[in-house]
Amino acid sequence: MIKGSPEMPDDFPLLKRYVEQTLKIQCSSYKEDYIKRRFLSRMRSTNTTSYGEYLRYVRAHPAELEPLRNALTINVTEFFRDKEVFDCIRTTIIPTIFARRKRIWIWCAGCSTGEEPYSLAMILADMMAQNKELSGQITATDIDEVVLAKAKTGIFAENIVKKLRNTQIQRHFTLLPSGDYEVKQQVKDLIRFRPHDLMSGVPPVRFLDLITCRNVTIYFTENQKDLLARMFHSALSHEGFYVMGKTEYLGKQVDGLFTPFDTAHKIFIKSPQP
Template identity: 35%
Template sequence: MTGPDYDHFCRLVRQRSGLVLTPEKAYLVSSRLAPVARTEGLGTVAQLLAVLRIGASEALVQQAVDVMATHESYFFRDAAPFEQLADSVLPPLIAARQTQRTLRIWCAACSSGQEPYSVAMILMEMGHRLAGWKLEILATDMSEPILRKASAGLYNDFEVKRGLSAERQARWFTQEPDGWRVSPKLQQMVRFRPHNLLQGSSGLGVFDVIFCRNVLIYFDIETKRQILDQLRRAMAVDGSLLLGSAETVLGVSDAVQPVPGLRGLYRPADGSLARSA
């Protein structure tokens, strides 16, 4: 798949989401746009690309961009970041926040919600150590349809069995005719809102912990640098950033530095850059 219509779509996706589509990704574009083309009553993906280039509705443009994002997610994905959160990140933060008794966590590009709900489980399972604290989890994603699924907190059998122990499933989920519903206690802890990482973090506030995992791998170096810099500015001076195991800041940005021995965990490189909480 080549030509001006395809090239225009690649530029559109990059402009709106930061995702880089190369000619080698043509098969991916075709497979993900095919359902959209059928829904719109268009015969082929090529026809859809032509419509997008000539002038489509904003709703159709956004839908086409949204389907190009990878929304792969599951509970406690990769395990290690959540173990780091419980064992290495939260204990010093709890000790340092004894006066204000507030913790703010941001799950950027949260997809269908499994990550923020996993974080909420960890916070709830810390019991008396966080009793009486104000705990806020902000979960954002650029796709409003995927946010609606996340906010609903309803998952099928396959989804709840990916990463969840039987004990956690029984404790934090209730079975319904259409699947498994997240406990109201967890839902109340998480606030979902649309947000595009390319728009910066202005207006979101300062966070003690930021999850931005398995996202940077889809961007070019300059976009990665911009996102890392804005994530850094949203971190508290003693905050933490968790990236995916396949992601690195080496040769990209010096805004954050890795924590020795804890792969994927980063701390501010220069505390003077952070806003005061």
């Protein structure tokens, strides 16, 4: 039995308040059960057995704040997350690929509720509207079938969509009677959502021009990250692009597999097989 859950719930509100004040994450915006499961996963990792003990641990070990933040925001995503990275994808990477061939193949790995692949699909749809010869397909995968089911609907709450520019909303979304927004069919048609475990070692698609795998590997061991980089290398076409999250990095064992293209934005190009 884990003390403090749910038999001894007394310290749970204290821990929640500490997180809200320290990490500025509004725990009350989430279902209580979700928050408890995330705390329990950190308690297992820190060998603490009650909410109170974990609270004492995190106070004494500030380094625990970052894994705790990540545990709480595990599926967090947003449209055009890190705008400058998507600006580079729109202005440089995708035009470079389209200069090579008229059809682009993209894998968005760890896509969560879909904001990242829909952002890529909106970029493609805008380019395809300008040039009818262009086409593309995005395979979007995640291990979590709950977020994938949400992603497939293409329906997003107003507060999420309102962060986009009005012109983007008008071009790519339909306002529903509920007040939510649904991605238009021609944008949805560019994406195939599929369940996939990045630890499986086998890519769901190959001969790719671009892989985005952003803000996913935070819990992966160094060895798992290296295996992932090898899998991405094998799944990319000659000189294909690999975009990581801003706080992620390539391990020393595998950095020869990729050549930096834009270091600040963590964008790499596949190197020839060493």
